[in-house]
Amino acid sequence: MAKVIEMERKVSKFGNSLGITMTEALKQIGLEAGDSVQVDVREKDGEIVIKRLNKVSLPSGISPDFLDTLNQVITEYDETLRGLKDR
Template sequence: MTANTRHMETQKIERKVTKIGNSLGLTLPQEFYTTLNIKQGDVVSLEINEENEQIVIKKSKKISMPEGLNPKFLESLNRTINKFDGAFKDLVNR
């Protein structure tokens, strides 16, 4: 391990699910945000593994939109991907 590499052991904590507005939610310790350099307004992705009953939270990488790409096209593409997400995953598992 180099001097610049940080090794963080897997940490297990328990948090209570609470009501936030009309939704259920949970908070994460500040250490999690600091370790991953997550700040207010950053985007994270959530992956659900039903088989293992796990939720994985990852910091999303910022990507810039290619020049000349119509934002409405990107919105349409995202809606299509979300609509057929299950079918895409089934195709991967074939």
């Protein structure tokens, strides 16, 4: 089972933004400056979950624009696609 690390931080002002520092926690999941993460806000639970995104190289012939469009279509038609899966 994974070790759970708890830490307490204060929210600080960084320019016009609010933020927290958690360098050691980010290093423990292999994140470095410039890496991309997924942030899930669970307002009902008062939680913010940060997940490391896997670095993936696109196959030749596939443009980032195509993936952006595909993501938009999947997001827009998510319920319909899930309904087709159950048929």
